[in-house]
Amino acid sequence: MNTQTTSIDPAVIDTEHRSMWTDVWRQFRKHKGALVGVFVFAFIVIAVFVGPPIHGVDPNAIDFRARNLGPEWAHPLGTDNIGHDTLAQMLAGGQVSLAVGLSAALIALILGTLIGVLAGFVKSLDGPLMRLTDVFLSLPLLPLLLVSIMLFRDTLRAAFGPETGIFLLIVGLIGVTSWMHTARIVRGDVLSIKEREFVTAAYSIGTRRYRIVFRHILPNILSPIMVSATLGIANAIITESALSFLGLGFPPDFPTWGRLLYDGTNFIQITPSRVIWPGVFIALTVLSVNYIGDGLRDALDPRLRGR
Amino acid sequence: MLSNPDSDVVLSVTDVVTQFDTADGRVHAVNGVSFDVREGELLGVVGESGCGKTVTMMSLVKLLPMPPGKIVGGSALFDGQDLIQADSDALKKIRGGKIGFIFQDPMTSLNPVLTVGYQLTEALRLHKNSSKSAARKRAVELLELVGIPMAKDRLDDYPHQFSGGMRQRVMIAIALSCDPKLLIADEPTTALDVTIQAQILDLIQILRKELGMAIIWVTHDLGVVANLADRVMVMYSGFIVERADVEKLYSTPKHPYTHALLRTLPQMEGERAQRLESIEGQPPDQLLQPESCPFSPRCVYSFERCTRENPFLEFVSEGHEVACWWDLENDRPREVS
Amino acid sequence: AERGRDGELRLLYWQAPSTMMPYLSGGTKELEASSVVIEPLARYDNDGKMHPWLAEEIPTVANGGVSEDLKSITWKIKPGIKWSDGSELTSADAVFTYEYCSHPDTGCTSSNYFNDIVSVDALDPHTIQINFTVAKPFPYAPFVGYNAPIMQKAQFDGCIGAKAQECTEQNFYPIGTGPFKVVDFKPNDVIVFEANELYREEGQPAFSKLLFKGGGDATSAARSVLETSEMHYAWNLQVEPEILTKMAEAGKGTIIAGFGTSVERLMGNFTNPDPDLGDDRAEYLGGNNNRNPHPFLSDYAVRRALSLAIDRQILVDAGYGSAGKVGCNVLPAPAIYASNANDECKTQNVDEANRILDEAGWVRGSDGVREKNGVRLSILYQTSTNSVRQGTQAFIKEMWKAIGVETELRNLSASVFFGGDPGSPDTYQKFYADIEMYTNNFSGTDPETYMANWTCKQVSRRANTWGGGNMPRWCNPDYDALSAEMSTTADLDDRIRLAKAMNDMLMQDYAMIPLVHRGGVSAFSNVIEGPRGNEWDSELWNIAEWHLR
Amino acid sequence: MQLANEKTPGMSDANSSKPLLRLKNVKQHFPITAGLLRRQAGMIKAVDGVDFDLMPQENLGLVGESGCGKTTLGRTILHLYRPTEGQILFKDVNLTQLKPSALRALRPKMQMIFQDPQDSLNPRMTVGSIIAEPLDEHSTLKGKDRSNRVEELLDAVGLNPRYTNRYPHEFSGGQRQRIGIARALGLNPEFIICDEPIAALDVSIQAQVVNLLEDLQEKLGLTYLFISHDLGMIRHISKRVAVMYLGKIVELGPAHELYSRSRHPYTKALLSAVPLHNPGREAKRERIILTGDVPSPANPPSGCPFRTRCPIAETRCANSMPQPKKLSLGHWVACHLVD
Amino acid sequence: MIQYIIRRLLAAIPTLLVISFVIFAILDLAPSDPTGNLPMTVPSEVREKIRTSLGLDQPMHIRYYKWLVQFVVNEPLNILQHSFGVTVGDAENRTRILSWATRSPVIDLIVERTPQTLWVVGLSFLFGILIAIPIGIVQAYRQYSLFDQIGTFVAMLGFSVPTFFTGVVAIIVFSVQLKWFPMIYDTTLEITSWNNFVLQVKQMIMPVTVLAFYQASQLSRFMRAAILDNLNLDYVRTARSKGRSESAVLMIHVLRNSLIPIVTLIALGIPTIFGGAIITEQIFRVNGLGQLLIIAIEGADIPTVQTLTFLFAILIVLFNLIADVLYGMLDPRIRYD
Numbered sequence A: 001m002n003t004q005t006t007s008i009d010p011a012v013i014d015t016e017h018r019s020m021w022t023d024v025w026r027q028f029r030k031h032k033g034a035l036v037g038v039f040v041f042a043f044i045v046i047a048v049f050v051g052p053p054i055h056g057v058d059p060n061a062i063d064f065r066a067r068n069l070g071p072e073w074a075h076p077l078g079t080d081n082i083g084h085d086t087l088a089q090m091l092a093g094g095q096v097s098l099a100v101g102l103s104a105a106l107i108a109l110i111l112g113t114l115i116g117v118l119a120g121f122v123k124s125l126d127g128p129l130m131r132l133t134d135v136f137l138s139l140p141l142l143p144l145l146l147v148s149i150m151l152f153r154d155t156l157r158a159a160f161g162p163e164t165g166i167f168l169l170i171v172g173l174i175g176v177t178s179w180m181h182t183a184r185i186v187r188g189d190v191l192s193i194k195e196r197e198f199v200t201a202a203y204s205i206g207t208r209r210y211r212i213v214f215r216h217i218l219p220n221i222l223s224p225i226m227v228s229a230t231l232g233i234a235n236a237i238i239t240e241s242a243l244s245f246l247g248l249g250f251p252p253d254f255p256t257w258g259r260l261l262y263d264g265t266n267f268i269q270i271t272p273s274r275v276i277w278p279g280v281f282i283a284l285t286v287l288s289v290n291y292i293g294d295g296l297r298d299a300l301d302p303r304l305r306g307r
Numbered sequence B: 001m002l003s004n005p006d007s008d009v010v011l012s013v014t015d016v017v018t019q020f021d022t023a024d025g026r027v028h029a030v031n032g033v034s035f036d037v038r039e040g041e042l043l044g045v046v047g048e049s050g051c052g053k054t055v056t057m058m059s060l061v062k063l064l065p066m067p068p069g070k071i072v073g074g075s076a077l078f079d080g081q082d083l084i085q086a087d088s089d090a091l092k093k094i095r096g097g098k099i100g101f102i103f104q105d106p107m108t109s110l111n112p113v114l115t116v117g118y119q120l121t122e123a124l125r126l127h128k129n130s131s132k133s134a135a136r137k138r139a140v141e142l143l144e145l146v147g148i149p150m151a152k153d154r155l156d157d158y159p160h161q162f163s164g165g166m167r168q169r170v171m172i173a174i175a176l177s178c179d180p181k182l183l184i185a186d187e188p189t190t191a192l193d194v195t196i197q198a199q200i201l202d203l204i205q206i207l208r209k210e211l212g213m214a215i216i217w218v219t220h221d222l223g224v225v226a227n228l229a230d231r232v233m234v235m236y237s238g239f240i241v242e243r244a245d246v247e248k249l250y251s252t253p254k255h256p257y258t259h260a261l262l263r264t265l266p267q268m269e270g271e272r273a274q275r276l277e278s279i280e281g282q283p284p285d286q287l288l289q290p291e292s293c294p295f296s297p298r299c300v301y302s303f304e305r306c307t308r309e310n311p312f313l314e315f316v317s318e319g320h321e322v323a324c325w326w327d328l329e330n331d332r333p334r335e336v337s
Numbered sequence C: 001a002e003r004g005r006d007g008e009l010r011l012l013y014w015q016a017p018s019t020m021m022p023y024l025s026g027g028t029k030e031l032e033a034s035s036v037v038i039e040p041l042a043r044y045d046n047d048g049k050m051h052p053w054l055a056e057e058i059p060t061v062a063n064g065g066v067s068e069d070l071k072s073i074t075w076k077i078k079p080g081i082k083w084s085d086g087s088e089l090t091s092a093d094a095v096f097t098y099e100y101c102s103h104p105d106t107g108c109t110s111s112n113y114f115n116d117i118v119s120v121d122a123l124d125p126h127t128i129q130i131n132f133t134v135a136k137p138f139p140y141a142p143f144v145g146y147n148a149p150i151m152q153k154a155q156f157d158g159c160i161g162a163k164a165q166e167c168t169e170q171n172f173y174p175i176g177t178g179p180f181k182v183v184d185f186k187p188n189d190v191i192v193f194e195a196n197e198l199y200r201e202e203g204q205p206a207f208s209k210l211l212f213k214g215g216g217d218a219t220s221a222a223r224s225v226l227e228t229s230e231m232h233y234a235w236n237l238q239v240e241p242e243i244l245t246k247m248a249e250a251g252k253g254t255i256i257a258g259f260g261t262s263v264e265r266l267m268g269n270f271t272n273p274d275p276d277l278g279d280d281r282a283e284y285l286g287g288n289n290n291r292n293p294h295p296f297l298s299d300y301a302v303r304r305a306l307s308l309a310i311d312r313q314i315l316v317d318a319g320y321g322s323a324g325k326v327g328c329n330v331l332p333a334p335a336i337y338a339s340n341a342n343d344e345c346k347t348q349n350v351d352e353a354n355r356i357l358d359e360a361g362w363v364r365g366s367d368g369v370r371e372k373n374g375v376r377l378s379i380l381y382q383t384s385t386n387s388v389r390q391g392t393q394a395f396i397k398e399m400w401k402a403i404g405v406e407t408e409l410r411n412l413s414a415s416v417f418f419g420g421d422p423g424s425p426d427t428y429q430k431f432y433a434d435i436e437m438y439t440n441n442f443s444g445t446d447p448e449t450y451m452a453n454w455t456c457k458q459v460s461r462r463a464n465t466w467g468g469g470n471m472p473r474w475c476n477p478d479y480d481a482l483s484a485e486m487s488t489t490a491d492l493d494d495r496i497r498l499a500k501a502m503n504d505m506l507m508q509d510y511a512m513i514p515l516v517h518r519g520g521v522s523a524f525s526n527v528i529e530g531p532r533g534n535e536w537d538s539e540l541w542n543i544a545e546w547h548l549r
Numbered sequence D: 001m002q003l004a005n006e007k008t009p010g011m012s013d014a015n016s017s018k019p020l021l022r023l024k025n026v027k028q029h030f031p032i033t034a035g036l037l038r039r040q041a042g043m044i045k046a047v048d049g050v051d052f053d054l055m056p057q058e059n060l061g062l063v064g065e066s067g068c069g070k071t072t073l074g075r076t077i078l079h080l081y082r083p084t085e086g087q088i089l090f091k092d093v094n095l096t097q098l099k100p101s102a103l104r105a106l107r108p109k110m111q112m113i114f115q116d117p118q119d120s121l122n123p124r125m126t127v128g129s130i131i132a133e134p135l136d137e138h139s140t141l142k143g144k145d146r147s148n149r150v151e152e153l154l155d156a157v158g159l160n161p162r163y164t165n166r167y168p169h170e171f172s173g174g175q176r177q178r179i180g181i182a183r184a185l186g187l188n189p190e191f192i193i194c195d196e197p198i199a200a201l202d203v204s205i206q207a208q209v210v211n212l213l214e215d216l217q218e219k220l221g222l223t224y225l226f227i228s229h230d231l232g233m234i235r236h237i238s239k240r241v242a243v244m245y246l247g248k249i250v251e252l253g254p255a256h257e258l259y260s261r262s263r264h265p266y267t268k269a270l271l272s273a274v275p276l277h278n279p280g281r282e283a284k285r286e287r288i289i290l291t292g293d294v295p296s297p298a299n300p301p302s303g304c305p306f307r308t309r310c311p312i313a314e315t316r317c318a319n320s321m322p323q324p325k326k327l328s329l330g331h332w333v334a335c336h337l338v339d
Numbered sequence E: 001m002i003q004y005i006i007r008r009l010l011a012a013i014p015t016l017l018v019i020s021f022v023i024f025a026i027l028d029l030a031p032s033d034p035t036g037n038l039p040m041t042v043p044s045e046v047r048e049k050i051r052t053s054l055g056l057d058q059p060m061h062i063r064y065y066k067w068l069v070q071f072v073v074n075e076p077l078n079i080l081q082h083s084f085g086v087t088v089g090d091a092e093n094r095t096r097i098l099s100w101a102t103r104s105p106v107i108d109l110i111v112e113r114t115p116q117t118l119w120v121v122g123l124s125f126l127f128g129i130l131i132a133i134p135i136g137i138v139q140a141y142r143q144y145s146l147f148d149q150i151g152t153f154v155a156m157l158g159f160s161v162p163t164f165f166t167g168v169v170a171i172i173v174f175s176v177q178l179k180w181f182p183m184i185y186d187t188t189l190e191i192t193s194w195n196n197f198v199l200q201v202k203q204m205i206m207p208v209t210v211l212a213f214y215q216a217s218q219l220s221r222f223m224r225a226a227i228l229d230n231l232n233l234d235y236v237r238t239a240r241s242k243g244r245s246e247s248a249v250l251m252i253h254v255l256r257n258s259l260i261p262i263v264t265l266i267a268l269g270i271p272t273i274f275g276g277a278i279i280t281e282q283i284f285r286v287n288g289l290g291q292l293l294i295i296a297i298e299g300a301d302i303p304t305v306q307t308l309t310f311l312f313a314i315l316i317v318l319f320n321l322i323a324d325v326l327y328g329m330l331d332p333r334i335r336y337d
């Protein structure tokens, strides 16, 4: 028996037209963790994009006399062994790391969702696509990266310039090599959602297949997608750092959090602030994104809304 | 207050109030329910979905999710013990041992990864300290009792290997396994179709006669109750609104809700009605503390007093109690005694 | 003193040896590991001086060991030297070694040490004669140094040619004459040696067991010696100097640097690496007349200014510390060859650099980058991935900025950059960039072949599948003439004069820009004594003498 | 039933107007695959040869135990599954032979109300968009017209038009079922399959929904195939009833006759299993309790499918499949033991 | 079931062939070269000779075919010969897959390194599971409690801070400052005495902890979700109604069901154990399969990389199958036939 949900007499409230997004926002605001997440994330984004002009130090400027300094007035987070200002590098690095994390996760997400939905929804594609997933899962990442950098770097550099080119390459590579788990999860969910009666109902009124996917299936697999997105961002930020230290990443004068953390690790006993801050900011980003993801997932579920 | 002095009362429930604390506020699910169950009696509990039938029964043995659930007050005397006050150790001894349960949905009430045999012997081994082999033997007997053929071979099967009706029979067997004094059956046949339902109703009748235990049978199907019960209790929005012997209730319902409920049913015999009667409106908002008669907004007989005062359960004739300010038989406000 | 009295010696080579067969690997780590087991006839000490090892003395023209026409050399083995299996070392083993390495299918990595040889003859069990096709002013390549040790014929007899690859047991457990013998070999992980009971020197080695551990990275290798004392010795610690200094503060170990011929340098590309040129990209076209010149590096003024703008002392301080010296020569050692004609580079002179560029007509644009005839001084500067190199890159970028030169940095995985795969655009040989940076050196003490790298013949190009040693594609007939002269000159003073002249020619034309004369850094624990650091031969050349303090 | 040459059962002899829907030997078999090469190992014969006709504005009740194939039949008629065999003629158009696009164009005429009001509404869509979905697919209504139409539909099923922005979970079961009905009505269908529209509902709400369906039929001239296992409700709503067992129709006839003079033992058992709401009558009634469960449709018994549970089965029941016999005007039964 | 497994195995063959070819093609295309790590003093003619001696002068398809034959035929035959003494064919001239860097059979290298990887990575996986399960359970059981919040926070931290950082911090704290554990893992240590055993434990503590922390933070999230999925199901209430104690309800009923997805997740994670932990192995010098792989990649040792990654691919495909089969075994509702 369907238990009656707490029925507030519908006639009593809401005569005004509610927009879905106001609802989502209203529910989202109720999620304390998500709210804190938004503030932290917004703080990071603002700091990273507004901070540099305020701080006013070129991250690549070198002050040879000021090497390996601890925090002081001119260098609030100290300097590194070359004489870069750590704060300036942190801020510049944040721009790159955030951009890489978000866009690579987005690519992985789109690919994973696309492949997952196709495999789950189109029966004849299921086998081939799942085998493709197996293939990607077992590919050796490093050689693959070497190959793609060899094949695409110069073309991209010519087309977009050295920095954007390598950015696109890295983002693309991370995205292309990390969609597999999302695809599997999505496929599983699609398989079960497509057996639900509201999908049959949509068929019965003659809804076209692609609309069934967009209208009925996708919205109902949002929560696993959200979770993979969160993990994806963390994964992309970390993977980027691994690429940097293998010489496959950004040019060396292009700081990123991952790289700062990696380079700084050797100096942990000399200038601890070089590692602490990138570490803290990576963790904070991941945490805040995770909580935002949780909040969004709840807010997007109308069943939890209004609670 | 109906407090039967009879010594054969198995369970005596007084003024149970249960609430849920939710993000939206407090849900008043059960608002002071009192009743007795006697030995060998089958008490039917009917009412529409959400009126608090399940919550009442779960409150008695504290199987509610707590929190958000909270039993605010009341007592339930069973075996010389107040179940509401009892600590979890005492309750553990009673649950499954002296009180058996059958739940609403046979498809999900059995653990899918444990064998039927295990689930069947669990309570036996816990309450009767039976040995493994003795418990299995008893389990076979129980399965045979509820009419599952080749019971012995089926002990090691998993629930999904049984049909819905058989699963519900397994649930019954589990509930009966320790010879409980009281069996609480919460809509045990609602999810089944007619032929299987008929099998189970039949089975219950037989078992009741054989084992002589008290049964509380919760349902919203008035037909089932008519079939089985000795006495019936009608609930609405967390209150008991009418209670009577079964014939009396069906022949002369005294509460407008019961009255309307009986008329919504299509008849299997006689002239086909032109149109089914229906009760318009929505059940009340349980977030609000009930101050007036909860049925009054939907009640065709509602008058000024109904919106002011909440009626209490009153003895109106032999074996018949009702909570209403309107005297349906005489079509006038009830005289307050 | 008694052999093996000091127990276990623990070495950490964070790049772990993959085999014990030096002729099949050629990597420094493998050469180092095998040097404690198999030995050459002669060895270099930490000053680059040659010492007889298995041989009785170093043959020279003076002592008659080298023929007058410089076409043959005769070595005499010390008598009574035993292989660790008890058999005697004879000249047949040397002959076998030559056959092994010169066999075309062996894939011997030291085969260039046996170039131009007609024959290696065993005149008697202890006399070896090597006959060359050409006059060899420096005949000490075969059987000298850790690149060309003598292996046991009896053990490797069946392992010549293509079979060499499959002799895993022999390759992992070679029998040698050195102070230790292999007990357990785990490729790329750990090697356990024990003292060779038949070692020729009384009371050596002092250690009974040698643990040769691999893996990890340089920083933590240093830490294991300097901070936790888990290891006695760690090799190749190319990390930022302040990290080492900080660790050394614990007072548990000592950092040593051995200087050889390694120079970290910038190579300028004399050809145009523009990708639009297709097959002609960075390709040297035309004999003495470069028909594909670099848009700006072909301008002497630019090259000079680039060199002048660099403060090499900063690079040394930040990246090398005691393991580096300001380098102004491509041939910094041995000392006799070192020129001081190029000391201008020791001090940074930004004003002069700017003046030169102004004079040459390179004017600053609105963004501060110099330009001439539509050509911007915009440099793509590549090197391999390594934190010290990236630090250097960052400094140089800033220094060049001061003279109006814009720099794009690129770092490449070492295995790609040095990989030489003709299919990859990122190898240092192809040099599809304007400037590249790496270290080069030569083994042994004779610069002849090394200096021949910059002759026109050696230009790295498509025709020789980028196999030449002349990466800058710098070509000068005068230089080629000097190089040719040196190959036929035997007199040491003449050779010194020629080498210096060649070095100066390269330096003064800024064919390449030397940065740092690098040393090999290692650390050893204060409880042991003996390590001396050696860039000319194995760092473990004198391990037989190491002992507890 | 393979009675294509004879008059199809259910063709109401009196009314000679053209049937709206005509099923001829419709079968729906789901393959079971097994083995290394995924060979087909068997069939679940969910619907196994069904014929009947449905007249315009008629209401045919379809009853039977759970799993007997009612839903499958309904879905097959609408071609949500391709039938394995047989013909389905809707207004003389053979649906089975239509191209997908032509079928899609025809869909507005035939609609379905689904068994589970909870599951048949997308929980993440507002009621307005759920109801508007068929409009978006098949009509050109936009903006104001579209929202007017949605409000009109909500009104028609007795829901407050202001509810358009709410989500399904904010409604009671009965209200949800009404949303499903509104969706089905959106494109003015002529024929609606009601698949147990009340099974999931509370007694007090069942009546509301049934009344609504009846009103709509009257107002809009709809034709219903009313699937249910609630015999009481079928008796109330349908004039003609078909009883289904294991993929086959075993008895079909006018409701009054079927309920008072049912001939098939299965129908009898079914009727007797329904509890009456009258304690007095109930106590006196004689009940036929069927034993056992419905056999697996993958492996149906030989001969008459009901023989394994039939209280009066004889040997011949196991040998041959009983053919439908006409007993009286429009009353057909498939049983060997009925003459 | 058996049929299902065989069918899956057969279907895996073409997949694996494609995978092996794709891997080979990528490695072949990759720009690194086996002579890349040689000192610059080695001239290019010598490098060319080395390449020839490694067979790099042959076209790619021939090298692939050779490798395939070696992998599919020669190596299994060799194992047969060495483990069971059965010699098939010409054992003398059978070529094995030789690593370019060490010139020794790749399979032997792998066999040599598997123990340390299994010890360190395997144990950390095990510990990760052992930590994650109880934490996940408590977190779910006390959802939104302080413990749950902290657990979530720490787990997030666990997978956002890379092991190259936690590893170095661990070394500095526990090896350099406190001197509790060695920072260098001794792979030659044989456990022959109690002392050696203590040493072994000591040297394993840091790498295992660092990895286990990472593993646990991921797994505990899944565990928590799995328990939450089951905690409110009807069968849990049934179990309580039998008088089961909370712990028994949780451990017997809920856990069994929640473990189904977790066990499959674990099965899918096992191949990654064999993949080693590149960074952790490097930091603590465990020199297992991860280090072998990274060294081989850096040294362009194609046969080693190819063989390792392909074995890894086989494991992935195999454990995918095992996960499915396990799923079927743990969950009686799922049948493969």
Ligand SMILES: Nc1ncnc2c1ncn2[C@@H]1O[C@H](COP(=O)(O)OP(=O)(O)OP(=O)(O)O)[C@@H](O)[C@H]1O
Pocket (backbone or CB within 6 Å): A001, A002, A003, A004, A005, A006, B020, B022, B027, B028, B029, B047, B048, B049, B050, B051, B052, B053, B054, B055, B056, B065, B068, B069, B220, B286
């Ligand atoms: N966990 C809970 N949290 C909040 N409210 C609850 C909870 N459980 C039950 N309720 C509320 O308590 C009231 C009574 O519910 P109960 O389950 O007893 O109804 P019922 O009479 O058994 O209905 P049905 O016939 O549908 O089983 C309902 O309004 C319901 O919303």
Ligand SMILES: Nc1ncnc2c1ncn2[C@@H]1O[C@H](COP(=O)(O)OP(=O)(O)OP(=O)(O)O)[C@@H](O)[C@H]1O
Pocket (backbone or CB within 6 Å): D030, D044, D045, D046, D064, D065, D066, D067, D068, D069, D070, D071, D072, D073, D115, D229, D297
């Ligand atoms: N897609 C399918 N694949 C395989 N078998 C199916 C499928 N759909 C239904 N079946 C089987 O067909 C038979 C008939 O199912 P159907 O849903 O039509 O029954 P029903 O009469 O509607 O029952 P209920 O009253 O429970 O809704 C059942 O045995 C069912 O298991």
Ligand SMILES: [Mg+2]
Pocket (backbone or CB within 6 Å): B053, B054, B055, B104, B186, B187
């Ligand atoms: Mg209930």
Ligand SMILES: [Mg+2]
Pocket (backbone or CB within 6 Å): D070, D071, D072, D115, D195, D196
């Ligand atoms: Mg159905």
